[in-house]
Amino acid sequence: MKLSLLDILNESKETEYEYQIRYIDGPIFYKREKGEDTWSFTDAEEFAENAHNSKIIKWDKKEEK
Numbered sequence: 001m002k003l004s005l006l007d008i009l010n011e012s013k014e015t016e017y018e019y020q021i022r023y024i025d026g027p028i029f030y031k032r033e034k035g036e037d038t039w040s041f042t043d044a045e046e047f048a049e050n051a052h053n054s055k056i057i058k059w060d061k062k063e064e065k
Contacts, residue, residue, distance in 0.1 A: 019051035022059050 015035040019042070021027055029047040030039040 003013050017050065017055065018057050019047055020057045020059050021047065021051075 001041040017031045018034055020030045020032075020039065022030065027044070029042045029044055031046070032039045032051075
């Protein structure tokens with residue numbers, strides 16, 4: 001397989017994700033693009049493969065009044 005410069009540049013622009021786990025009646029796994037505000041669901045397998053300590057964002061549960 002022949003790699004072009006364009007292929008190499010596209011690989012370096014791979015999307016970075018941040019991960020979060022929330023415990024709401026069990027673990028719920030989330031991810032978002034780095035720098036974005038919107039979280040989306042992910043599964044436990046992807047979380048385990050990609051959520052390294054540097055990519056995990058702490059979830060602070062807000063208390064309801």
